[in-house]
Amino acid sequence: MFKLKKYLWVSLLFSLLLLNSCEKKMDEVLTIDGVVWLAKMSTTVIEHEYSDHAEYRYTMYKIRFDKDGTGKTGGDELNTDFTWKLKKDELQLSFDDNVLPYKLVSKSKEKMVWEKSYKSNGDFATVIAKLELIRL
Amino acid sequence: MKKFLSGIFLLLSVLSFWSCDKKGKENALEKELTGSWNYNLEHFRLFDGQPVETMEIYSGTMIFHNDNTLEYKLDASNALDTKGTWKVVDKQVYIYFYRNFYYYNGSYDIVREAGKLSLHLIYNKNDRDAISVKFKLTK
Numbered sequence: 001m002f003k004l005k006k007y008l009w010v011s012l013l014f015s016l017l018l019l020n021s022c023e024k025k026m027d028e029v030l031t032i033d034g035v036v037w038l039a040k041m042s043t044t045v046i047e048h049e050y051s052d053h054a055e056y057r058y059t060m061y062k063i064r065f066d067k068d069g070t071g072k073t074g075g076d077e078l079n080t081d082f083t084w085k086l087k088k089d090e091l092q093l094s095f096d097d098n099v100l101p102y103k104l105v106s107k108s109k110e111k112m113v114w115e116k117s118y119k120s121n122g123d124f125a126t127v128i129a130k131l132e133l134i135r136l
Numbered sequence: 137m138k139k140f141l142s143g144i145f146l147l148l149s150v151l152s153f154w155s156c157d158k159k160g161k162e163n164a165l166e167k168e169l170t171g172s173w174n175y176n177l178e179h180f181r182l183f184d185g186q187p188v189e190t191m192e193i194y195s196g197t198m199i200f201h202n203d204n205t206l207e208y209k210l211d212a213s214n215a216l217d218t219k220g221t222w223k224v225v226d227k228q229v230y231i232y233f234y235r236n237f238y239y240y241n242g243s244y245d246i247v248r249e250a251g252k253l254s255l256h257l258i259y260n261k262n263d264r265d266a267i268s269v270k271f272k273l274t275k
Contacts, residue, residue: 038221038230040243055261060232060241062221075234076219110225132243134223134230136204 032086032112033065038134039073046126062136102131110135165246166224169253172199173273182258182266191267198271208233229255240269 041059063073065084072078085092089104091114102114114131179192199207206220220233228243244255255271 038223038232040230040232040241053263055259057239057259058242060230060238062232075232108226110223132230134225136221136223 032091032133033067036062036064036078036136038136039063040132040134042130042132044128044130045120046128048124048126063133100129102129105130165227165229166202169200169222169224169229169246170202171275172197173253173275175274176272178268178270178272180268182268184264185266187268198273206231206233208237231255239267242269244269244271 039061042055042057044053044055046053061073061075062078063071064078065071069083069085071082071084073080073082080095083094091102091104093100093102100116102116105113105115107113112133114133115128116131117126117128119125120127174195175198176195177192179190180187181189181191194210194212196208196210196212198209200222201207204221204223206222207217208220209217216236218233218235218237220231222232223230224246227246229246230243232241239259240257242257242259244257247254247256253273255273257269258266259269260267
């Protein structure tokens with residue numbers, strides 16, 4: 001009986017350790033700074049009056065978030081400056097004087113999805129800007 | 137009883153490991169794509185899912201390097217050759233061309249038909265219109 005209990009405890013501990021290592025990997029995703037991401041931005045326009053729905057072309061670039069709240073973005077060279085803030089599930093990107101606040105939609109080990117939406121053309125349309133960050 | 141419990145815990149351990157290791161499958165896709173490919177590109181406008189206008193058809197070479205950089209060459213001219221970045225995530229390959237081909241930037245579905253690989257992107261989706269880009273890859 002003692003051997004059985006010991007065996008069970010060891011097995012349980014092993015399973016918990018594996019689950020814990022998985023959780024740690026997931027937590028790494030929250031660290032947005034220090035690595036270069038591939039960013040894909042797309043916009044969806046929903047015309048309320050006509051129930052029309054259009055998804056538009058993507059913009060892509062590479063982006064790096066530095067610990068001091070600054071960052072660099074660009075193509076083969078990261079040469080455009082911006083600043084950023086991360087508050088819980090909101091990411092604020094500032095290019096010149098434009099502040100773009102994104103809400104976190106989903107995250108995984110390799111990918112984060114952020115979105116912001118705003119009204120356009122009065123209240124006739126809603127624009128949803130989606131920012132996908134792919135860890136390089 | 138002991139065997140039954142050991143089976144349960146073994147299963148739990150394997151499931152824990154498996155759930156953390158989806159990355160392994162994506163690594164396999166990345167490994168498969170890594171290298172030099174000849175491509176045939178088909179760029180169409182679609183209406184109700186059917187091609188109605190051919191925008192571009194051409195061929196060239198695409199090299200997926202293992203450091204996630206990319207070289208893109210056209211058979212017809214080297215004036216437009218460019219470099220870029222690529223990465224496989226969620227069974228799609230994200231491709232970013234640094235110059236010239238910005239309308240091909242995006243996340244492509246990796247499609248396997250009759251043993252051949254192709255990369256397929258649909259963009260500018262409207263209720264009935266869309267644009268389709270397909271790279272058919274051969275070694």
